Amino acid sequence: MSDDLEISDMSRRDREPLVHLENDELMRLPAPLDGVTADQPWKPLSARAREKYECALDDTCAVNVPRPAGAAEETALVRRFLAGLEKLFTKENNWTFLQPLLLTLEHCAKCQTCAEACHVFEASGRSELYRPAFRSEVLRRLYFKYAKHGGLLSAWQHGDIELNWPLIARLIELSYRCNLCRRCAQTCPIGADNGLVAHELRKLFSQEMGIAPKELHETGSMLQLEVGSSTGMNAQVVKDNVEFIDEEMSGKTGRKVETKWDVEGADVLLLHNAGEILAWPENPGAFAVVLDAAGISWTLSSDLAAYDAINYGLWYDDAQFARVAIRHAEAARKLKVKKIVIGECGHAHKALTVVADRVLTGDLNVPRESAMTLLRDIVVSGRLKLDPTRNDFPVTLHDPCNLVRLMGVVEPQREILRAICPQFREMHPHGVDNYCCGGGSGFAIMSGNNFPDWRFHVAGRKKLQQVLNAFADCLDAAVPKYLCAPCSNCKGQLRDLLKYYGLWERNRILYGGLVELIVNAMADVKPGFIEWEWR
Amino acid sequence: MTVAVYGAIYAGALVFLIACAVRAVTYARAPVHLRWEIYPVPHEEAARVRHGGSYYEDGDWWTRRRRFNLAGELAFMIPEMLFLKGLWEWNRKLWYRSFPFHFGLYLLGISGVLLVSTALITMWAPAAADGAFASLMRALYRPAGFGGCVLAFCGALALLHRRLTDPVLRTYSAPADIFNLAMFATTIGVLGAGYLATGPAFPGALGATRALLRFDAQVAIPGLLAAGLVLASALVAYIPLTHMSHFIAKYFTYHAVRWDDRPNLAGGRLEHRIAACLAMRPTWSARHVGADGTRTWVDIAVANPAGEARK
Numbered sequence: 112m113s114d115d116l117e118i119s120d121m122s123r124r125d126r127e128p129l130v131h132l133e134n135d136e137l138m139r140l141p142a143p144l145d146g147v148t149a150d151q152p153w154k155p156l157s158a159r160a161r162e163k164y165e166c167a168l169d170d171t172c173a174v175n176v177p178r179p180a181g182a183a184e185e186t187a188l189v190r191r192f193l194a195g196l197e198k199l200f201t202k203e204n205n206w207t208f209l210q211p212l213l214l215t216l217e218h219c220a221k222c223q224t225c226a227e228a229c230h231v232f233e234a235s236g237r238s239e240l241y242r243p244a245f246r247s248e249v250l251r252r253l254y255f256k257y258a259k260h261g262g263l264l265s266a267w268q269h270g271d272i273e274l275n276w277p278l279i280a281r282l283i284e285l286s287y288r289c290n291l292c293r294r295c296a297q298t299c300p301i302g303a304d305n306g307l308v309a310h311e312l313r314k315l316f317s318q319e320m321g322i323a324p325k326e327l328h329e330t331g332s333m334l335q336l337e338v339g340s341s342t343g344m345n346a347q348v349v350k351d352n353v354e355f356i357d358e359e360m361s362g363k364t365g366r367k368v369e370t371k372w373d374v375e376g377a378d379v380l381l382l383h384n385a386g387e388i389l390a391w392p393e394n395p396g397a398f399a400v401v402l403d404a405a406g407i408s409w410t411l412s413s414d415l416a417a418y419d420a421i422n423y424g425l426w427y428d429d430a431q432f433a434r435v436a437i438r439h440a441e442a443a444r445k446l447k448v449k450k451i452v453i454g455e456c457g458h459a460h461k462a463l464t465v466v467a468d469r470v471l472t473g474d475l476n477v478p479r480e481s482a483m484t485l486l487r488d489i490v491v492s493g494r495l496k497l498d499p500t501r502n503d504f505p506v507t508l509h510d511p512c513n514l515v516r517l518m519g520v521v522e523p524q525r526e527i528l529r530a531i532c533p534q535f536r537e538m539h540p541h542g543v544d545n546y547c548c549g550g551g552s553g554f555a556i557m558s559g560n561n562f563p564d565w566r567f568h569v570a571g572r573k574k575l576q577q578v579l580n581a582f583a584d585c586l587d588a589a590v591p592k593y594l595c596a597p598c599s600n601c602k603g604q605l606r607d608l609l610k611y612y613g614l615w616e617r618n619r620i621l622y623g624g625l626v627e628l629i630v631n632a633m634a635d636v637k638p639g640f641i642e643w644e645w646r
Numbered sequence: 647m648t649v650a651v652y653g654a655i656y657a658g659a660l661v662f663l664i665a666c667a668v669r670a671v672t673y674a675r676a677p678v679h680l681r682w683e684i685y686p687v688p689h690e691e692a693a694r695v696r697h698g699g700s701y702y703e704d705g706d707w708w709t710r711r712r713r714f715n716l717a718g719e720l721a722f723m724i725p726e727m728l729f730l731k732g733l734w735e736w737n738r739k740l741w742y743r744s745f746p747f748h749f750g751l752y753l754l755g756i757s758g759v760l761l762v763s764t765a766l767i768t769m770w771a772p773a774a775a776d777g778a779f780a781s782l783m784r785a786l787y788r789p790a791g792f793g794g795c796v797l798a799f800c801g802a803l804a805l806l807h808r809r810l811t812d813p814v815l816r817t818y819s820a821p822a823d824i825f826n827l828a829m830f831a832t833t834i835g836v837l838g839a840g841y842l843a844t845g846p847a848f849p850g851a852l853g854a855t856r857a858l859l860r861f862d863a864q865v866a867i868p869g870l871l872a873a874g875l876v877l878a879s880a881l882v883a884y885i886p887l888t889h890m891s892h893f894i895a896k897y898f899t900y901h902a903v904r905w906d907d908r909p910n911l912a913g914g915r916l917e918h919r920i921a922a923c924l925a926m927r928p929t930w931s932a933r934h935v936g937a938d939g940t941r942t943w944v945d946i947a948v949a950n951p952a953g954e955a956r957k
Contacts, residue, residue, distance in 0.1 A: 302899025519700025
């Protein structure tokens with residue numbers, strides 16, 4: 112590891128990574144992963160990737176930016192970056208985040224309080240590169256030098272920096288080493304927001320230079336806008352899949368399950384992350400069971416992008432973000448529903464309910480609500496006959512950052528778990544002080560090169576520690592344990608993390624959503640909805 | 647020299663006020679941004695503040711009347727402003743240095759306000775200069791001034807020591823960061839020493855303040871104190887030109903960003919401000935954005951780059 116990293120190293124012209132992590136330098140994990148030998152070896156970044164792409168930051172490569180052909184191309188890229196930097200600080204181009212960005216760049220006291228709150232920094236063994244302020248310091252110096260055209264006095268006041276293509280290439284990668292969980296911003300005494308800096312850098316690269324990870328843009332938001340879902344499912348395919356889920360659920364629960372599509376005038380338009388339909392069909396199936404049993408008038412929409420709640424633009428591109436949010440709202444307006452209810456997807460919650468609140472005006476401003484709230488109201492209303500003894504196994508709850516710290520939906524899911532899970536126990540810390548799963552801001556779906564290795568060893572390490580600590584009294588494989596994560600991206604990350612460390616085979620830690628626990632506890636449903644099988 | 651010192655003080659105060667106002671107005675006039683709050687938000691209902699919840703925890707939240715919890719916000723703000731509560735919770739080692747520095751500055755500020763108020767009142771009502779009022783005020787501004795000097799001086803030195811010796815901070819410190827703290831320590835040190843070194847001919851803090859307000863050049867200001875006052879004036883003018891103006895920024899980072907949970911209601915003032923932003927014409931160059939300087943944000947948001955690519 113390089114402990115003496117300086118801001119100026121970002122401009123180094125050699126192609127050597129700035130840092131290298133070894134397992135014995137990382138934050139220690141509790142049993143059964145205590146000891147370096149219990150950890151997994153890293154898959155090295157391939158020589159081909161290093162040769163073909165700009166991978167001179169650390170041990171991995173997330174964005175796959177092709178290496179420029181020569182000096183002329185590098186110069187052109189630097190010019191484009193500078194043009195984007197200027198635009199980032201104009202209201203016409205960036206009214207969306209101009210005020211918070213200026214406040215952050217102009218007032219950070221560089222006290223490093225944020226570092227102690229960052230799971231990536233801590234888990235990496237406090238690698239300087241992953242300190243939240245490192246990335247921000249680079250942008251801050253660029254801002255004062257190039258956007259505000261500062262001279263020598265400015266350099267004395269704010270620090271100097273050399274702008275060249277190697278710096279930009281490293282900065283592109285570095286903007287994808289932050290989960291945007293904003294735990295750092297929560298602790299900043301001034302209110303500066305290093306998570307926002309990562310977000311704004313991603314935006315500059317995407318909106319000006321057309322650079323973004325393929326999983327977020329090409330096969331993410333663009334695919335969603337083209338066929339309707341980043342899963343690639345068009346409306347007919349998604350209907351076929353849901354019909355199959357209905358049949359499965361009917362057999363499994365003993366109740367007739369029939370998902371309704373495009374019902375005009377329904378009370379609720381339910382938005383699922385379409386990934387659930389493919390990866391965890393029991394989740395949309397369980398929603399159908401619960402909503403029908405509770406007598407809710409609900410529907411799904413088959414309009415373009417409206418059967419997939421995801422909105423990857425939230426993480427990297429304001430234009431893509433607004434486009435998807437508007438399509439979600441248009442579907443609700445068209446069906447004349449009373450409200451949109453967002454299923455178990457954290458970033459979809461924040462995107463459509465909170466952030467898009469200042470995009471959706473007029474009749475597009477359809478009321479939006481969390482599924483946590485609706486499910487809580489159903490459970491406490493007594494409309495379902497629930498038998499908590501069916502959930503008599505250890506359960507802990509992961510708090511998706513977007514749903515909890517960034518939206519304030521904290522208690523509804525807990526009220527449900529306290530009502531139906533006798534062995535519910537909290538992680539520490541939890542609620543608005545939670546730690547990210549390590550899959551936030553798109554990382555859960557980014558699997559190019561050896562990026563998953565970084566995601567498991569570094570980004571997800573703190574959450575892994577929390578999960579193991581929460582189940583420390585029952586790690587024996589004879590006791591099945593349930594890690595409840597009411598968010599598709601978090602589930603994807605936790606699935607990969609548990610599998611990578613063999614914690615299902617060795618310790619019987621299963622992950623899943625919240626609504627599945629409700630159906631598992633329904634007394635008038637066949638027992639055993641949760642099957643305790645790995646998937 | 648007295649006139650020069652007076653000039654420096656008035657100039658310093660004027661620059662400070664103007665620069666603070668410009669900075670505050672600049673932030674206040676920034677366009678409304680997308681919501682970006684972080685919970686807990688202390689003006690939520692009291693029962694929710696405890697766990698950091700929001701109005702989104704209510705079913706059909708838009709049908710319920712939102713109550714602004716001023717008491718909750720004050721319960722957060724007062725300990726934060728006076729005692730740097732956040733720093734106490736998240737960075738205790740720094741708090742031991744930063745709190746005395748900031749609290750010392752508060753005391754110096756309070757002492758200054760009391761001194762000027764007393765001077766103005768006793769100028770307007772000279773009889774008050776020898777009464778209980780003046781005694782009471784003296785009993786307040788003197789300890790506040792001395793205590794403030796000691797705390798701010800020690801705090802500045804402690805922060806400077808950390809900035810110079812902590813290898814982590816070195817990476818993030820510009821020369822100005824060192825200069826700023828050294829400037830604080832020097833100014834407060836010279837000012838305090840200058841005041842303590844004044845002789846019997848000096849009319850005291852209140853007398854000097856009255857002379858300042860009258861622009862009375864007959865009062866002789868000793869050299870060391872004059873140097874301290876000029877340095878302090880320069881420092882006061884310099885602060886709002888730097889990141890040390892975070893006392894202004896903090897209002898906006900908290901009230902306009904972290905705690906800005908105002909929902910956009912149909913026909914409301916916020917909706918009008920958003921509409922103005924959506925009418926702006928961006929010039930981002932990436933092809934998928936489709937910005938050419940003539941299309942508004944609305945045009946761009948309703949366009950579908952995937953569909954256009956197919957065509």
